[in-house]
Amino acid sequence: MPSRRHLLVAAALAAAGAQAFAADSRPIRLVVPYPPGGPLDTIARALAERVKDSLGLVVVENRPGAGGNLGADIAARSAPDGHTIVMGAVATHAINPWLYARMPYDPIRDFTPITLVAQVPNVLVMNAQTAARLKIATLADLVAYARRNPGKLNYGSGGNGSAGHLAGEMFEASAGLFIVHIPYAGAAPAQLALLGGQVDFNFDNLAAASANIRSGRLKALAVTTARRSSVMPELPTAIEAGLPGFDISTWFGLFGPAGLPRETTLRLNKAFTDALATPELKARMATLMVEPAPTTPEQFAGFVKSELAKYRQVVKLAGAKID
Incomplete structure (x- = not known):
């Protein structure tokens, strides 16, 4: 068991590190x-x-x-002094390393995780007229129709390797289906194609699709x-609808x-997770249909x-x- 003297020394060193960080008047680059x-x-x-009072x-x-x-690499190459951090995402740290033939950084080795910030639900949406015509009211109906009619349904996405494309591939594999993928040059054209009936369904961001869901167009x-x-909350999950593990x-x-440094990581983690817990930021995120998801550094790393x-x-x- 550490002695009282050792505990005091450790506390003093941690306090000194925090004071040194605070004494550095340089702004943090996010x-x-x-x-x-x-x-x-x-x-x-x-x-x-929200963090300016605690971090400057x-x-x-x-x-x-x-x-x-590009942006993720800037942070990876920066000095590990707490004055440059990056808002990484599923693309930069989970998809791109397998999608791009040449990556400028390693998503694990070259970064220190601080905290997960948020998760944005995606939603499987059909053109409402198409759904009515094909008598599809649930995900189970869609799966059953696709199994009876292989290759007749299609879905749009924002491009090869996009989140919508990968969700579609995962859907096909999970349900054992054959569905035609139609890539577009971005999420907005893919959504317009869905609304116009050129494609049957998409995997879209809930925030982007919500207005058309509520209006009845999707x-x-x-x-x-x-x-x-x-x-x-009225929408079931794909798992509940019959796709285990989706x-x-x-x-x-x-x-x-x-x-x-550990003390810098913890200081940043506390400042940002405290901010995510404030009613004001929660309300702002709710308007964007973004759900706060603060974690410890270790939880985020895992x-x-x-x-x-x-x-x-x-x-x-x-x-x-992508070459």
Whole structure:
């Protein structure tokens, strides 16, 4: 058992580290590896505002490119002093390492996980007129129709290797179906194709699809996460609807460079998880249909490893590659 003297020395060293971090007046650079305006960017800016009292100035810097790899690599190459962090995502840390032939960083070795920030439910949505015409009211109905009519149904996505494409591949494999994939140049064109009846169903972001679900233009069959969404709790999960183990979502969280000191990691974790617990930020996230998901650094590290392993299989199944 450590002596009282050893405990006092350890406490003094931790306090000294925190004071040194606080005494450094440089702002924290929070890299967002995507363009401004999306839910990830909006939440990053809201977090930056909420943590200024505990961490000082946090400057959000959008560095899009290469599917998020450019911004993530900037953080990976930064000094591990707590002054550069990145809002990584399922793409940068779980999908892209298997999708891109050449990666500038290792998603595990080159980063220090700080906390998962949020999960965004995805939803399987059909064109409402198509669903009515084919008498499809549930996910079980869709699976039954697809089994009776292999190759007759199609789904759209934002492109080969996109989250919607990978969800579709996972759906086909889980249910033993053959469905035609139609890639589009982005999520917005894919959604327009669904609304226009050019495709039968999509796996879409719940926030992006919600207005059309509520208006009746889209028929929502199931969310793709293991738990129901707090925003639309009436929607069953794909697991509840008969697809065991089907769990796929969009998520994002904070990482520092590899070698970030433990005390700095914990300080950042506390500041951001405390911010995620505030009523104001919860309300802001609810308007975006984003669900807070704060974790410890260790929980986040384990989550990233499991997601990386899962998407290795999904990307292999899809056969998608970007040179």
